[in-house]
Amino acid sequence: MMDDTEMEALAMSLDGSSLGDAASGRRQWSVSNEDDEIYYIPERRPSLDLGQSLIDTSHWHHVERAPSPALSYMSMATDESTVETGGKDGSSTGVQLDRQDSYSSCYSVDSDNCENIILRAKSEDDAVSETSDTPQSIHTTNEFTSTSLTVAFTFKAICKTLGKMTEGALRTFKMVLWQRYPQSFNTPPQDMDLVDLVDRLLEFYNLDMSLQITKTVLEDMGQKKMVAYLQTLCLRNEMRHDLSETLKRTYSEVCEDVDMQEKKRPFDDVYTNLYISSTCDNGPNIEHEVMTIEKLNSNQEAEIRLSTKDIFTPEMLERSNTKITLLTGPAGSGKSMAVRRELKQFEGSQLSLLQIIQKLYPETEKLRHEDYRSEDCKILLVFDGLDEYNGVLDFENTGLVSDVTDLTTLNAIVVNLLRGKLFNHGLFLITSRPQVKFRIPWDTHYLEIEVRGFCDRERDEYFHRRFTDPNQAARVIAHIKTFKTLGIMCHLPLFCSLVADECHHMFREQGTGAELPRSITYMYTKLVLLLTRQRRTFRAPDSSPDKERDFLMQLGKLAFDMLEQGQFQMTKLDWKDTGIDEKEAVNNSGLCTQYLIKPNVLFLEEVLSFVHPTVQEYLAALYVFLSFTNQGKNIFEQHLTKKLMGLFKGQRVMELYKSAVDRSLLCADGKLDISLRFLFGMVHETNLELLRPLCTSAKWPTVIEDAAALIRKRIRENHFPGRNNNLQHCLEELGVLTSEAASQ
Incomplete structure (x- = not known):
């Protein structure tokens, strides 16, 4: 220099x-x-x-x-007198400036x-x-002509390239630039700082010409490394642009189940910000309509609310000093809206990480091997739904893989990516249900944040986006606020989606003035069946309907026993005694969640609970209902035999409901109230139709009138005046309007 x-x-x-x-x-x-x-x-x-x-x-x-300035592409078309558009061979490959x-x-x-x-x-x-x-001809080759060029990128690329040069080399660049293209400046650019210099280039020339001029001057100076660096930045930018367009086409639309038909809508028209917490192990939402549930002894650290754009900011990466971010949350919390499950196609094959990337995203073939090793080439890999991965994450015995071109198994690739040994300059975003984090070794450094679903504001915004008619959106929002349990449960985006689908159907059939569904049992039944159907399809494909029913019975019995004891969480050690596979309960079904609690300062304990207390109450009611339907067993009166139940089934159904009502009224804390609503709702025709695949009996007797008469009798007796409100809700679950019930 x-x-x-x-x-x-x-x-x-x-x-x-x-x-x-x-x-x-x-x-x-x-x-x-x-x-x-x-x-x-x-x-x-x-x-x-x-x-x-x-x-x-x-x-x-x-x-x-001064010589006439180089013309932009637009001005070239309007002033042909000062521009020679053809080279010596007549081709239009350059712009020859004519100084007069x-x-x-x-x-x-x-x-x-x-x-x-x-x-x-x-x-x-x-x-x-x-x-x-x-001045030299400014050749407009195809090298820098791309739709990926933006003012922001071009400015940054030229600044980064020139910023890597020494002060002496930069002075030389300014001098050569002044000699070659003096028409660009009123005074020599020696006193210009880097920002002003690049800004002047972009002001005087269009984007691709600015890059071409920069390259030409660097070549004149013999700065081969800087030329290669500039070309690399442009290559990566072009690949990033092409990949972004592909991802937009693939994920820019989401499917909604409107009137039992999948309808695609733009992602931006549906997506709503989520409640993302900087802390994890916060436990489930325990807000409840009837009971006051004590805060579960989970994470007591102060949380910071985040948005999706905060996840990989430079500040967060510097603060956490990690390149792996684990985004956890229960089923339906909004972690994934478009899971493609693309890795499954590579199971059982010998291949490299590079082959996987290029197979899934052909646009990345433009990248060179050294780009994957470069620290300034940031590549983000998203493992969306790692809890669905069936491979064994054996971090102790899996062989080391350190190069993106090494041929190995899919399992070895996943393990080494999580180890941080393969592709160590990459960033990793992993979305998963909570249990996966307990399979990652303690010495693997990662940042964990938690998706909590919707707050009230985001919930309301979601419905405004789902319904193009503002009057319909307002009606739905008012409706879910009327039924407190619905409003609480709509903190789960998945539940919001089910409510929106049902309301869409009602509006389509009956118009904007339609009577919206008042039964919470119907919505919970759809939620449970949706999660179990997903479990059978994606997570446990070998599970038969009979096994699915048995699993729900096991989980329901646990829910009922815990509910009677006023218990809403269970330690992992006690959970094992139930005989229920925690992977099936947490990962596969999504009906339960797992987290850590801090009983004391130095000790952490793994506990499990249902994703919400009302889900526990629904499963308890489902257990009571299926026990009677399929086994002839009244859970509240264990001495009745199956044979006797078969002889007097119609009469015995009312015995079941009578004992259920009396047991609920005896619980002063109301711990069985919501479960009682669900139990009554399950005999409604619409819910019976949904539950029929889980029932072994051919027909369920019609007892709605008798059940409504029982409830009205208990209300008139008024032995428990503080509980009459819940009995009125039971009538709503039966489809009987409370006004009609009061008149009878």
Whole structure:
């Protein structure tokens, strides 16, 4: 690199320019070292009378015109007189700037109140040397012509490239730029800082020409590494753009189940911000309509609310000092809206990480091997739904894989990515139900944040987005606020989606004035069946309907036993005694969640609970219902035999409901109230139809009138006046309006 003395010598040998040259942009050979010999001031001539001037011309000087600036692509089409669009072979590969000795339009010819400084006439030698200073052709090759170019990227790319140069090299760049393209500047750019220099380039030329000029000057300087760096930035940007377009086409639409038909809508029209917490192990939402449930002894640390755009900010990466972010949350909390399960196709194959990436995203084939090793080439890998991965995450015995081109198994690739040994410059975002984090080794450093679902504001915004008719959206929001349990449960985006689908159906069938469903049993039944159907389809494909029913019975019995004891969480050790596979309960079914509690300062304990207390209450009611339907067993009166139940089934159904009501009324804390609502709702025709696949009996007796009569009798008796409100809700679950019930 050159020092300042060498720079000045280079400047004199190349140019010998002065301040007058800077103003004109043209090369002038000095004939003397004395300033007064360079310029002379002629006598003033009477100026043309052009009328009153509206602008101040006192500071103007009469100088020769600078060369015409390079034209943008748009101006080329409108001024063909100054642009030669063809090369020697007639091809339109470049723009040849034609410098003519003319006066610049920005200076006045012999105007009043100004000194007319006229340069000496050029000698023949000057005229000969003038040709060497003609700006180079700006070749518009396809190298930098791409739809991926933006002002922001071009500015940043040129700044980053020039910013890697030494001060001396940057001064040389400015000098060569001034010599090659003087029309771009009114004064030499030596005093310009980097930002102003690049800003001037982008102001004077379009994006691809600015990049081409930068490359040309760097090539003239012999800066091969800087040229390669600039080309690399542009290559990565083009790949990023193409990949982004592919991802938009693939994930920009989401399917909604409207009227039992899948309807695609733009993602941005549906997506609503989620409640994301900087802390994890916060436990389930325990808000309840009837009971006051004590806060579960989970994470007591102060949380910071985040949005999705906060996940991989430089500040967060620096603060956490990790490149792996685990985004956990229960089923339906909104972690994944578009899971494609793309890795499953590679199971049982020998392949490399590079092959997987290029197979899934062909746009990445433009990247070179060294790009995957570069620290400044940030690549984000998203493992969406890692809890669905069936491979064994054996971090102790799986072989080491350290290169993206190494051929190995899919399992080895996943394990080594999580180890941080493979592709160690990448960023990883993993979405998962909570149990997966307990399979990751303690010494694997990662940042865990938790998706909590919707808050009230986001819930309301979701319905405003789902319903294009604002009146319909307002009706739905008012409806779920009327039924407190619905409003609470709508903190889960999945539950909101089910409510929206049902309301869409009602509006379609009956118009905006339709009577919206008042039964919470119907919505919970759809939620449980949806999660179990997903379990059978994606997570446990070998599970038969019979096994599914048995699993729900096991989980329901546990829910009922815990509910009677007023218990809403269970330690992992106690859970094992139930005989229920925690993976089936947490990961596969999504009906339960797992987290850590802190019984004391130095001890952490794994516990499990249902995703919400009302889900536990629903499963308890389902257990009571299926026990009677399929086994003839009244859970509240265990002495009844199956044979006796078969003989007097219609009568025995009412015995079941009578004992259920009486047991609920005896619980002063109301711990069985919501479960009782669900139990009554299950005999409604619409819910019976949904539950029929879980029932082994051919037909369920119609007992709605008898059940409604039982409830009305208990209300009239008024032995438990504080519980009458819940009995009125039981009538609603039966489909009997409370106004009608009161009149009978």
